[in-house]
Amino acid sequence: MRVKRASIYITLLLLAFTGAMVTSALWTYKLSMQAAMGNLKTAATNMAVNLDFTLNNLGLRRYYFQKLVSSGDWEAVAFLALYNRDGEVLLHSNINLIGLRMKDPHIQRVFATGIPLDHFMTLGTGEKVYVLDYPLHYHREGKLRTEVLRIALHTYPAMGVVRKARFQLTLSLAATGVLWILTFLLIFYIRRSVRMERQLAEKERLALLGEMAAILAHEIRNPIGSIKGFAQLLMEKKEDDSPEREFLQTMVEECIRLEKLVRDLLHYAREExxxxxxxxxxxxxxxxxxxxxxxxxxxxxxxxxxxxxxxxxxxxxxxxxxxxxxxxxxxxxxxxxxxxxxxxxxxxxxxxxxxxxxxxxxxxxxxxxxxxxxxxxxxxxxxxxxxxxxxxxxxxxxxxxxxxxxxxxxxxxxxxxxxxxx
Ligand SMILES: Nc1ncnc2c1ncn2[C@@H]1O[C@H](COP(=O)(O)OP(=O)(O)OP(=O)(O)O)[C@@H](O)[C@H]1O
Ligand SMILES: [Mg+2]
Incomplete structure (x- = not known):
């Protein structure tokens, strides 16, 4: 019973510990995810502001984005693109795409609201990239134009902190799992050894009882048999209405009860x-x-x-x-x-x-x-x-x-x- 209660307490303790571990690991993971997203957003916004300034001053140069992307400083960039209101690609880091037209709901939303929009998209290579669609306003050919700059960033560098948190989460889950297994094995072995000890003690007790019962059977059975026999004999000699007959009847019944007790005790204690x-x-x-x-x-x-x-x-x-x-x-x-x-x-x-x-x-x-x-x-x-x-x-x-x-x-x-x- 004590072992059972201890097992319950240990399991409850383990549950509380697991809850705390998992909550803290999940919390760290959530914070790191937020930090990674913040980093990506800051980096993309900085780039957008720089490009806004440069494009306003230098105008559209066909190879500008391609050069930027291949330069070492911008290695986090997956691609850069500039779209006009009709969906035409005015500039692109892949010059083969310049001049193409495409309908992109995100870009259209930025044109409609004038507010930058960030999201994720999957490239043809299968890679998931972070995208910031940023509205640019500048003067060209005497007119104020609005175009949308798309900056796509590789998430790999920024997600380093998330990977670390994910690793930490996996590690803590695995450690907790191992702890659970070890604890259950320990409880199992302790319970088994306590049970075996109890069975052994019970066996020893029964053996002792068996010896006692055997002695009892030997020493008591015969005298009881004689008393019962004589009482029955005396009963036969008494008249039916004699008061002694009732006493003798009680003697016989009690003898029968004692005989049953000895018999039961032998049955219970003897290991056959x-x-x-x-x-x-x-x-x-x-x-x-x-x-x-x-x-x-x-x-x-x-x-x-x-x-x-x-x-x-x-x-x-x-x-x-x-x-x-x-x-x-x-x-x-x-x-x-x-x-x-x-x-x-x-x-x-x-x-x-x-x-x-x-x-x-x-x-x-x-x-x-x-x-x-x-x-x-x-x-x-x-x-x-x-x-x-x-x-x-x-x-x-x-x-x-x-x-x-x-x-x-x-x-x-x-x-x-x-x-x-x-
Ligand atoms: N079928 C049953 N219905 C109700 N109570 C029961 C029943 N079987 C057992 N019991 C209860 O369990 C107790 C223990 O039973 P057990 O057979 O060990 O001893 P007992 O019948 O009292 O005595 P003995 O078997 O030595 O004549 C009984 O006294 C009775 O209270
Ligand atoms: Mg009974």
């Missing part, structure tokens, strides 16, 4: 090897039903199991499990009703259900039914369900309970169709 065989499940259930039927004639026992369903398991142990479950269900049913035993196959498992219409259990009782010596009955040893659980686990199965107070109970055994030989 499995004796596997393949048998028809319905036949075994019918055998158990026949044995239990006499105890409560007002309870109908219904079997819903197909005739040919076979199982390879320890027949005696499974019988003991079923007898215990049937007995508990019968004891839980105060009035007449039906107790149903059904089974079906599910993959390589068999699901065996025992459903009663008894008084059911409160959550508190349901929590504790598998604890040794837990009982709500005045005559019970409280070992029945502990034995059931132990035997089920020995048969490599699981047992689940569904029950609510006043609603009856369903005990569900999930057993392998074939138990592996030990």
């Amino acid at each position: 090897r499995l004796r596997l065989s393949t048998f028809l499940l319905k036949e075994l259930v019918e055998e158990c039903v026949k044995q239990s039927e006499g105890q409560r004639e007002d309870i109908k026992l219904a079997i819903e199991i197909s005739d040919n369903l076979t199982i390879t398991s320890d027949r005696d142990k499974l019988k003991q499990i079923l007898l215990n479950l049937i007995q508990n269900s019968q004891e839980a049913m105060k009035q007449e009703g039906t107790l149903t035993i059904r089974a079906h196959e599910k993959g390589d498992k068999i699901v065996l259900e025992i459903q009663d219409q008894g008084k059911g259990m409160t959550p508190e009782v349901r929590e504790r039914i598998f604890q040794p010596f837990f009982t709500t009955k005045s005559q019970g040893t409280g070992l029945g369900m502990a034995i059931v659980k132990k035997l089920t686990e020995q048969l490599e199965g699981q047992i689940h309970v569904e029950s609510s107070y006043g609603q009856g109970s369903v005990f569900r055994l999930i057993l392998p169709k074939k138990v592996n030989p030990q």
Whole structure:
């Protein structure tokens, strides 16, 4: 329980840490993206202002843009172009494009609004470039003209900071992933070793109990047998209405209870090897039903199991499990009703259900039914369900309970169709 709680705390801590890491990395990434965009915009605007000045003073020179782009200072430029209102290319760093006409919505928007516009576009080479469309106003042939200068910049240099942030983001995600894996492995190993330690302690405890039970069985069984035998003998000699007869009857009943306690204790504590065989499940259930039927004639026992369903398991142990479950269900049913035993196959498992219409259990009782010596009955040893659980686990199965107070109970055994030989 402590390990489970610690695992939950560690997982929560890890979640908080991951949240902080990812948020900070994403934040850095966002800031670096903004910085890169700012850098591109500043660089392109500076170039536009310079070109505005130069073009106003020098006029349009066919090779001017081509020379600029090939000069070392302007290496970030992908291309330069100047368009007039008709979409005609007046200047271009690729002189072959001068004179062409093209309709570009961005350029037209700049002509319409007079405000610079930046965006990204993909070149024929597949490269994505940053573009600033910048309106230029200047006098030519005595007229004030407006033309649009397009500056396309390679994003590679400015995006260096983004690449760094992206790398940082990937690194922190990878580191967090590794941390998660390592933590889960650690939790897994700690839980496994705690479980194994517990199982070992439980085994040792059972072994000790087994020895005690064996001594008890040896030392107590015979005297109890004698007391019971003599009490029965004396009872036969007494008159039917004699008051001593009642005392002797109580003695016999208590002896029977003690014998059951010793028997249950031995069953619970003794580690017996499995004796596997393949048998028809319905036949075994019918055998158990026949044995239990006499105890409560007002309870109908219904079997819903197909005739040919076979199982390879320890027949005696499974019988003991079923007898215990049937007995508990019968004891839980105060009035007449039906107790149903059904089974079906599910993959390589068999699901065996025992459903009663008894008084059911409160959550508190349901929590504790598998604890040794837990009982709500005045005559019970409280070992029945502990034995059931132990035997089920020995048969490599699981047992689940569904029950609510006043609603009856369903005990569900999930057993392998074939138990592996030990
Ligand atoms: N089918 C059931 N319906 C309601 N309660 C149940 C049922 N099966 C078990 N219980 C509860 O679980 C407790 C423990 O059961 P368990 O078989 O271990 O002991 P017991 O029946 O009390 O005693 P014993 O089996 O030694 O006669 C019971 O006392 C009862 O309260
Ligand atoms: Mg019982």
